[in-house]
Amino acid sequence: RYTGPTTEEIIRKRKEFLSPSMFCFYTKPVNIVHGKMQYLFDENGRRYLDGFGGIATVSCGHGHPDVVRAIVNQTSKIQHSTILYLNHVIADFAEALASKMPGDLKVVFFTNSGTEANELAMMIARLYTGCQDVISLRNAYHGNAAGTMGATAMCNWKFNVVQSGVHHTQNPDPYRGAFGSDGEKYAKDVEDIIQYGTSGHAAGFIFEAIQGVGGIVELAPSYLTSVYSTIKKAGGLVIADEVQCGFARTGSNFWGFQNHDIVPDIVTMAKGIGNGIPLGAVVTTPEVAKVLTRRNYFNTFGGNPVSTAAGLAVLKVIEREKLQENAHVVGSYLKERLSSLQDKHEIIGDVRGRGLILGVELVADRKLKTPANAEVLEVMDNMKDLGVLIGKGGFYGNVFRITPPLCFTKQDADFLVDAMDYSLSKL
Numbered sequence: 001r002y003t004g005p006t007t008e009e010i011i012r013k014r015k016e017f018l019s020p021s022m023f024c025f026y027t028k029p030v031n032i033v034h035g036k037m038q039y040l041f042d043e044n045g046r047r048y049l050d051g052f053g054g055i056a057t058v059s060c061g062h063g064h065p066d067v068v069r070a071i072v073n074q075t076s077k078i079q080h081s082t083i084l085y086l087n088h089v090i091a092d093f094a095e096a097l098a099s100k101m102p103g104d105l106k107v108v109f110f111t112n113s114g115t116e117a118n119e120l121a122m123m124i125a126r127l128y129t130g131c132q133d134v135i136s137l138r139n140a141y142h143g144n145a146a147g148t149m150g151a152t153a154m155c156n157w158k159f160n161v162v163q164s165g166v167h168h169t170q171n172p173d174p175y176r177g178a179f180g181s182d183g184e185k186y187a188k189d190v191e192d193i194i195q196y197g198t199s200g201h202a203a204g205f206i207f208e209a210i211q212g213v214g215g216i217v218e219l220a221p222s223y224l225t226s227v228y229s230t231i232k233k234a235g236g237l238v239i240a241d242e243v244q245c246g247f248a249r250t251g252s253n254f255w256g257f258q259n260h261d262i263v264p265d266i267v268t269m270a271k272g273i274g275n276g277i278p279l280g281a282v283v284t285t286p287e288v289a290k291v292l293t294r295r296n297y298f299n300t301f302g303g304n305p306v307s308t309a310a311g312l313a314v315l316k317v318i319e320r321e322k323l324q325e326n327a328h329v330v331g332s333y334l335k336e337r338l339s340s341l342q343d344k345h346e347i348i349g350d351v352r353g354r355g356l357i358l359g360v361e362l363v364a365d366r367k368l369k370t371p372a373n374a375e376v377l378e379v380m381d382n383m384k385d386l387g388v389l390i391g392k393g394g395f396y397g398n399v400f401r402i403t404p405p406l407c408f409t410k411q412d413a414d415f416l417v418d419a420m421d422y423s424l425s426k427l
């Protein structure tokens with residue numbers, strides 16, 4: 001039974017003592033006091049189906065007993081920094097993580113967040129190549145520190161501070177992009193940037209295989225293979241940001257980039273890696289990793305025993321409970337059902353994504369693709385009242401983002417789609 005402060009009290013404290021930039025979903029925000037697998041509970045014990053927990057890090061499910069046990073056990077043994085003494089957990093987790101990687105990707109650096117992971121990845125690429133110029137996709141989100149804010153390419157996530165050395169290339173967005181699904185045509189822009197905007201060399205190219213914050217945008221087919229060879233010719237490294245689409249979420253593969261037949265030089269991850277525990281990682285090859293021996297490099301809490309114990313437990317759960325397969329089966333079913341809503345509701349312009357990272361874009365006019373963002377908010381409010389929480393995103397804020405914990409079931413998918421169907425009908 002919840003005996004904590006009321007919703008009003010929490011809102012008052014947030015307003016008075018927390019960053020004025022903090023925001024919340026919903027006209028009347030939800031006070032979440034408990035979570036169990038794919039469900040969340042508010043202070044009155046009301047249950048919500050969590051269609052967005054994946055984004056906020058939950059891969060195996062809220063409070064998964066194995067992960068909780070691993071965290072509690074490790075906390076009771078030792079929690080410390082990893083920089084001074086030996087401890088087996090960080091090594092065990094690094095080994096387990098490396099075993100999920102293709103090619104020679106087997107050296108792991110741990111961080112505490114996705115931003116830190118991408119900062120480190122970009123620095124490694126710059127050091128390794130001796131080059132400053134990084135190329136990222138328009139509409140990308142890679143973090144909000146000095147370097148990564150440069151790579152992030154949406155004005156509403158960028159502050160007016162120095163963000164040097166990043167070029168933003170055309171987004172190979174099959175729905176809104178100039179060349180539709182013709183990946184090769186978009187890839188030409190990367191070549192042009194290198195020709196006209198750099199000395200002819202690049203430090204690297206960073207991408208999300210499915211843009212999350214950007215509104216679940218998949219890269220047009222054959223785009224990545226084409227860009228990969230362009231970047232290699234320019235001496236650069238290819239960095240896959242798997243913060244949102246990694247860890248079995250796409251279902252068809254463990255990593256998002258594997259849906260594109262390339263092996264990056266650096267892979268970054270966070271969110272789902274720890275099922276809610278702050279943890280991030282950069283994985284690269286022994287050859288590239290060597291650049292960080294030029295100076296001292298450490299991260300106080302990166303790879304601490306408690307976070308890595310959680311990470312190790314998450315990998316085991318994903319394997320044992322066949323969550324990748326579940327993401328594929330349930331995700332395909334969910335996508336099919338969402339796509340069928342498109343026949344019924346004119347306002348749905350596009351349904352996209354893969355596995356359990358799906359997007360539904362609302363437009364006021366299918367031809368003009370006019371973003372229907374007010375409607376997105378209305379439907380989200382309505383779905384919340386029906387007991388379903390989903391997210392939103394996209395440059396215009398008009399895309400539903402559906403990224404539930406990977407233990408989502410077909411029944412959950414049905415409930416979510418029925419709630420969306422009903423809410424769209426009420427618009």
Ligand code: PMP
Pocket residue numbers: 112113114115116118141142143144208212213241242243244270271
């Ligand atoms: N990369 C991607 C693809 C992300 O979605 C995010 C966070 N939304 C980040 C990096 C940054 O992660 P964090 O918030 O943990 O710093």
